[in-house]
Amino acid sequence: MAGDTRGVRLGLLGIVALILMGLLGTRLWFLQIVDADRITAQVQVTRTKEVYLPPERGRIFDVEGRILADNERVLRVVIDQDVIRSRRTSRLALFGRLAGALRTTDVELEIRYCGSDPANPIIPDKNCRGGLFNPYLPFPAADDVDEATALFLRERIEDYPGVDVEEGWRRKYLFAPTASQILGYLGRVPEDNPKTSINETKEYTKLGYSLNDLVGSAGIEKQFETELRGTPGFSRFEVDARGRVLKTLSRTEPVPGKDIQLTIDLKQQLFAEQTLEAMLRRSRSVSPYPDKNDVKHWTIFYKAPAGSVVVEKSGTGEIVAMASYPTFDNRWFSAGISGKKFKQLFPPDYDKNPDTFPSPLVNRAIQGRYNVGSTFKPFTAYAALHTNFISPQYTYEDLGTYELLTDACIKKEVSKCTFKNAFNFATGRPTTYGVIDVSQALAVSSDTFFYRIGAELHLAYPDADVLQSNYRLFGFGERTGIDLPYEYGGVLPDKAAKARLAEQDAISDLEGTGFFVGDAIQMAIGQGLNAVTPLQLTNAYATLANGGFLLRPLVVHAIFPPGVPDDPAKPGHANVASRVPEKLYTTEQKPDRGLIDTAPLLSITPGLSCVVLFVEGSECRFPNGHQPTAQQTFKGFPHSTIPIAGKTGTAQGLNNAQENDSSVFVAYQTGENAQQGYTIGAYLEKAGYGKRAAAPVVRCLMLGVNGLYELDEPALSDELDVRSPFAAPPNPMPSEQCLDDATRTVERDRGER
């Protein structure tokens, strides 16, 4: 061994070796002792993979078994957003490799992801602004791939990072957009809204929903979410480092949701939607000022922006049809449209100008907050008769005006003490009807008759709210309890309600100090602060029709255990008859409400029959050429086969201008078959007086629901056209004959309300 320095240096090398070995030992100590527990726990989490198996959602049928909501099994190719969001080059590279498997091109995938260039639809938008898809969910590169493609991709999961094939269901609305308002739609689990105390996301999460789940967001889909959803299944896999499945550990099969049958008859529903829309469209070319010399007004037309109808079975409360215009196609919500497109279809600023942008998402039949005008009068009549304030034989001389003679009026402390009938177009003065009884007052819709009842009932019992408590018997001022979400309960103004309105600055503080005689007068004829939904109104008339039972309206007929089969004989139909319902919804009378006093109905119903019945020389003709309000409209109506009664209403709008009149009409079948008959209500916003727009619609529907008018069989709808600019496409009636019949008569006799 040469030299001592060699020995020292060799020792140095030995020390380096010792240090390095020591380092390794230390590292192993940390890994295998200090970190062992933490990493062991981590490994156990990542070694199993849980796959969510979505259950098939319950289907929805109409009363005839038509499948309104169905499901389709789909294999969806999705890409993790993290993989494709940031870098365009790597995204295009992945799209390029995927394109072949998905039988598309990388450019098309890029357009699907980014939207197309505004200038040139066949190239992708460079700034990637028009993407169709929710950025919080995996990007669906292809919605419906075949088994072979799915298998191909699953086997090459390592070549396609972030790409996965999901099994799922797609909701299909076979007859959309018909009944979209009732069916509703599915949407994402709602985000937490800091304004409300309900933490919706948490509520859904508690129920076992994942944030990627779709939940019912409106209509039946929302109301019956629990029944429709079913129970999700899970599959647990043991996976290796790259996510490849080694073996299945456990599998819990999903349980499909329950099927629901509605009381809706889609044929009637389609007809109702078409008739409502047709009448609104017609109204838009009609001017409320037919005098062509009236230079100031002759360019004004009815706006007729919106409306709704309800067709209810009088004896059971079952809703056969319920339409609201404008409506929408509920398939938009699953079409994966962009936020921009969505705003175009559903303008968010509809509140600011409801005439220009009426929201299609509002179901006006249950959410409309309306004055219902003279259609309220029968219930005022009921209050007067029921309290024996007047007798059935009582008469009143209608001189066209009602003078209020309270102390305040005599001292001239309040400005409005004279209440007038509507002006007669021919004379330019308030219409005078002469001596009339309660039936006749209803038939011609005398305002002064009911002004007096309102005023004097209130003055007799100023703090008893006699009117309101009688209206409540018919369900006004509270929700009907229909099985649909977001129902509005309406308002019956009283002292407390007025105080609330004053607090919200809806009325002045002075107004809010109490319920005054002026309020009672307005309320008696359906004007003023009261708010009623078309469904409430229709249901109240059904009470008149069925002999005094206030019912809870039904849209759901039955709930079936999962798996009602298709009817092989009829495409688009389920064989509902082959299964026993799990739950049958039956007529339910509202609690605490017994049979309403039927005696007043003996005076009210003849009056309402007179409104529509045109018989030459009958008792329903009145002196001075005053015809009951809707006789012209129901000329030629088969009164002998379908005896009906009805009432017009004209709800006055802004400045009491004629073009702001909303048209209301309700009719119900009378006679022996009243219990099996229908009650039909229509409310057409800013479409004129009651008989002009709403009454023809009701006439058509009354014929249709009784099988006296030929209706189209609803057809399975075509694919949704995602380029359409309409929330729902125009829905014309096949034949407008019944509307023509109802409006053929010369427009005259303007002096009714």
Add this chain to the structure above:
Amino acid sequence: MSVTFPMQSRGMGNINRSPSEPWRNLDWVLLIPTYAIAGVGLLAIYSASAPIQLRTPGGDPYLYTTRQVIFLIAGTAAMAVVMTVDYGWIKERASALYMGTILSLVAVQLVGTGPPGSGANAWFDLGPILVQPSEFAKVTVLVLIAGYLAEEREGELSYPRFINGLLLVGVPVGLILIQPDFGTASVLIALAMGVLLVAGASMRYVIFISILAIATVGGLIAAEFVKPYQVDRLTAFVKQETNNDRKTEDLVLQVKYSKRAIATGGITGKGYLQGPLTNDGSIPVQYTDFIFSAIAEQFGLVGTVVLLMLYFFVLFRIWRVARLSRDDMGLYICAGAMTMIVWHVFENIGMTTGIMPVTGIPLPLVSYGGSSTVAFLMMIGLVQNVHMRRMR
């Protein structure tokens, strides 16, 4: 000393044989830990390769283990051959050996293959086996540089000899870098540094060579000479906890799962053939470069410490041989062998535990692989050679 062949004198016992007779001076104590390590390797290779083979239709669970046994036998034969001749004799044929090494490294560039996807040319494909000339270059370069530096008579290494020594190592290092194979090149650089240190290079020289090495690596990366996958390996090392790039994910996952396997082994391990991460093949090519994770998962800290002690025992034994060496060349051979083994062990275990970047260098005598196994046994053979001929 000329070539010596073992001669058996029949019937007369060992009485005629000198105590300096090389075959009487075999360091048996060095051979025990060496083969103990190889034995651990066989167990580990079986555990890491059999489960995958069993899942493959027609797979043979003993495939890699059997081959490794053959490699060990071949290596032992090669070791015996190396021990037969005096290392002085080998030194005299150094230039031929060196030329052979350079030629084989050039040839592998022209006709060689490499791991699929790497683009590297590191192997000769000889049908049933793959030969990796860079592994054998470790042995030849060791002999060569030890011999060259031992010619210096002065106490301290002269500057020209230092530079020439660097060049001697530099040429094969350059050729190996071209393949490219950073791992093996780093082993040769470590070897040169170790030998130069012991040979008396002044500290300035050692610092100089360190800077040179770092500058070379930096320059190669800057000149985009380095293959992207090697840059990825570095990126993956730096970002092993934070990586979210798909490109380097596989590399990060390999290390991550290797660390998991080691950590979940705990103190006593999960038992032989009972390691779930090893059994389901979570760690790619575990039976070669990541074999340590299999040992750690199954035998725990107890197992890994025993393995480290075995290596340490080997190193200590080589160190002892170095002290006993009859001349500088023997000393340098032992120093070089030590450095290489230390570097292999540190880098390999370091990368499996996540404290070093991933390079493809094997764990000596444990990782599956013919060329490296034979080369390591030849290296042990050289050390034995020094021990056998320590008496002048």
